Amino acid sequence: MHRALLISEILSEIFAHVNENLGSLEALARTCKAFHEPAMDLLWADLDGIIPLLGCVPRLHRLIYTSGSKPLTWDWSEGVEPLSEHEAHQFLHHAARVRSLCISCSEGLHLFAVLPIETCMFPRLLSLAFIVRRLQHKYLYLFLSPTLRCCVLSVINPELKSLATRCAALEHLSLKVPEWERQSADDRILLSDSVRLCKRLVTLSCLPLDWAAWKHLSDLPSLLKVSVREPRGASRWSLNRDIVNFAPFLNVTTLSFNVNTAAYAITVMQHSEFPSLKEFEMVADVLPCAEAEQLCRALSQCKAKETLEHISIASHVPRVQEPSCDSLTAVTQLLCFTHLRTVRLNLHYCIHIDNDLLFEVMSSWPHIRSLELVDSQMPPAVTFRGLFAALPLCPHLHTLRILMDAVNIDIDPAAETFQHTILQKLDLTQSDVADAEAVARIIFFVLPCVDRILTRRDHWNATMVFQKEWDEVNKHLYYLKSSAVI
Numbered sequence: 001m002h003r004a005l006l007i008s009e010i011l012s013e014i015f016a017h018v019n020e021n022l023g024s025l026e027a028l029a030r031t032c033k034a035f036h037e038p039a040m041d042l043l044w045a046d047l048d049g050i051i052p053l054l055g056c057v058p059r060l061h062r063l064i065y066t067s068g069s070k071p072l073t074w075d076w077s078e079g080v081e082p083l084s085e086h087e088a089h090q091f092l093h094h095a096a097r098v099r100s101l102c103i104s105c106s107e108g109l110h111l112f113a114v115l116p117i118e119t120c121m122f123p124r125l126l127s128l129a130f131i132v133r134r135l136q137h138k139y140l141y142l143f144l145s146p147t148l149r150c151c152v153l154s155v156i157n158p159e160l161k162s163l164a165t166r167c168a169a170l171e172h173l174s175l176k177v178p179e180w181e182r183q184s185a186d187d188r189i190l191l192s193d194s195v196r197l198c199k200r201l202v203t204l205s206c207l208p209l210d211w212a213a214w215k216h217l218s219d220l221p222s223l224l225k226v227s228v229r230e231p232r233g234a235s236r237w238s239l240n241r242d243i244v245n246f247a248p249f250l251n252v253t254t255l256s257f258n259v260n261t262a263a264y265a266i267t268v269m270q271h272s273e274f275p276s277l278k279e280f281e282m283v284a285d286v287l288p289c290a291e292a293e294q295l296c297r298a299l300s301q302c303k304a305k306e307t308l309e310h311i312s313i314a315s316h317v318p319r320v321q322e323p324s325c326d327s328l329t330a331v332t333q334l335l336c337f338t339h340l341r342t343v344r345l346n347l348h349y350c351i352h353i354d355n356d357l358l359f360e361v362m363s364s365w366p367h368i369r370s371l372e373l374v375d376s377q378m379p380p381a382v383t384f385r386g387l388f389a390a391l392p393l394c395p396h397l398h399t400l401r402i403l404m405d406a407v408n409i410d411i412d413p414a415a416e417t418f419q420h421t422i423l424q425k426l427d428l429t430q431s432d433v434a435d436a437e438a439v440a441r442i443i444f445f446v447l448p449c450v451d452r453i454l455t456r457r458d459h460w461n462a463t464m465v466f467q468k469e470w471d472e473v474n475k476h477l478y479y480l481k482s483s484a485v486i
Contacts, residue, residue: 011038044097053095054108057087077108083115092121100127101143106136120145130154131176141166152176156187156207164197171222173198174205179231183207205229208264218246218272225254232260232285248273248303256281262291269298277304280311287315289330289350296333308337312344331357331373335364344372351375353402355386362393370399372427378403380431384442385410391420401427401454407434413445423447427454433469440476444484452477 015038026043030036047053054060063076083091101122103109109132115121122128125145129152130137140159150172151163163170175191177183191206192213198204201220205227209217217223226249249272257265262284280299287295295313302308311334330350334343343365345351353361353373362368371394380403387404388411391397397420406428426447433439443450452474455467 011035012041015039015042040094041097044094046100047098048102049105050101050103050108053091053098054111056093057083057090059087060111077111080111082111082113085114088112088115095121096123098122098125101125102129102131103143104129104131106132109136109139112139112142115142117141123147126150128152154178156183156191158190160190160194161197164194169200170198171200171202173201173203175207176205177207177231183231203227207231208259214268215246218249221251223249223252226252227254227256228259228264229257230259230264246272248275249277251276253277253307254279258283260285262287262295266291266294266298269295269302273303275303276307277302278307278309280308282313283316284314285316287313287347287350289347292330292347292350293333296330300333300336305336306339309339310342311337311340312342314344314346315348315350317348331361335360338364338366340365340368342370343368344370346372346374348375349377352378352381354381355383355389358382358386358402359390359393362390362397366393367396368394369396371397372399372401374401374403374430376403376430380405383408383410388416388418388420388446391423392418396422398422399425404428404431406431406439409435409438409442411442413438413442416442416446418446420447421449424449424451425454426450429453429455429466429470432466433473436469436472437476440473440480443473444477444480450477451481 015035026039044052051064055064060077060080063080112121119142121142122145125143125148127150128143128145128148130140130143131152131154134155134157137153137155137157137159140153140157141162144163144166146167146169148167148170151167151170152174153160153163154176156175156177163173173195188207189210192210195201195204195206195209195213196216199220200222201217202222203225204217204223206229208228208230217226252274253276255274255277256279257268259265259282262282265282265284282295284291292313292315299311313330330347331345331353334340351373352375358373361371361373365371382402382404384404384406387402400423426443443453453470455470455474
């Protein structure tokens with residue numbers, strides 16, 4: 001054997017190239033002593049569940065693999081006695097090799113009931129996903145490693161504080177709480193207190209936090225990404241509007257909210273600067289035009305005018321109302337962000353885009369690549385003439401979705417000399433069509449790279465109001481392009 005193969009770092013690098021082939025790793029582990037340890041480390045590095053490790057215990061192996069080499073699908077551990085001290089050592093024999101672990105079912109967890117609270121079963125664990133029922137979260141402490149960098153949990157429980165104290169190196173924390181999991185006020189306080197104990201967070205995804213937790217996060221230089229998701233039907237969690245300003249969230253580049261109403265997000269935005277922000281996203285169940293305007297104004301007051309590249313704001317449920325003219329200013333609040341690449345505004349009774357406003361928008365966002373401005377509750381006011389007057393201002397635009405007046409055609413396609421050769425994806429299908437052939441000719445002559453208009457079938461959650469009309473447009477467009485090729 002070449003002496004280079006006796007160096008563990010070189011072996012590990014070589015074996016990493018066959019990591020996807022478990023059969024090859026198993027063969028390498030049996031080849032010789034020099035190959036055994038690095039091959040075994042890779043074989044056990046990533047585990048989906050703890051059953052393979054429990055299978056190392058002879059008493060449990062017979063229960064798990066009764067029908068051959070594949071484990072049973074039903075809960076084989078029901079009624080099985082917990083591990084003895086000797087069996088715990090058998091289980092832990094390969095546990096130190098595990099670097100990434102996902103636990104998505106509760107079977108077998110009660111077998112660790114006799115292990116002391118200070119036990120660390122996976123001393124080299126870097127990533128943990130612990131997605132189990134609330135009652136089984138009491139075993140979380142057994143999986144907490146001082147080396148843990150990434151953790152995904154499904155329940156807020158007292159062990160969350162242990163996570164922050166026992167895993168000082170934690171960088172990525174995600175709380176994926178199911179919609180049906182009811183959260184009490186105590187749970188929210190516990191979550192906020194636990195987040196305040198995390199000193200090295202890089203990304204955080206969780207339920208709404210209290211003011212003290214946001215204050216702590218605003219001072220973390222390591223923090224890059226924050227995502228807040230509020231369960232549907234949850235009682236509103238608000239921040240005190242009289243709070244002092246946060247620190248600037250100096251390095252946060254991504255901020256997103258998925259909430260019932262925008263009030264929580266507005267308060268956060270009003271009290272900090274986010275000078276490095278590149279991406280902002282908010283989805284609200286209900287977003288009245290007054291709140292939409294407040295949100296956009298708060299965003300515009302952040303010190304991110306030179307950095308923000310992506311904005312996405314959407315609401316699910318239209319609130320029945322008749323907006324006043326001075327309430328439709330949400331879009332204009334965002335014109336100060338001149339480096340935007342992607343904008344998605346899908347709102348209700350909040351934006352009214354006409355030719356003049358579309359021209360102003362596109363002149364303010366010359367770098368835009370994907371633009372969606374849709375308010376299905378407002379009448380379409382952009383005409384083809386207005387669209388083609390604005391498009392030259394955005395030479396990089398490849399995706400566009402807007403409401404258009406496609407009934408009243410105000411241009412002659414044969415007389416148009418302008419062509420936009422970058423635009424490839426065009427969605428106008430929430431607009432009505434009177435003359436499908438004429439619309440197809442306009443698109444064919446002015447937008448040569450648009451092969452078809454995106455229809456409702458291209459959007460899983462979209463309505464089918466004018467589907468038939470735009471199918472007819474696409475049919476004419478297909479004939480025109482086929483004829484041109486011939």
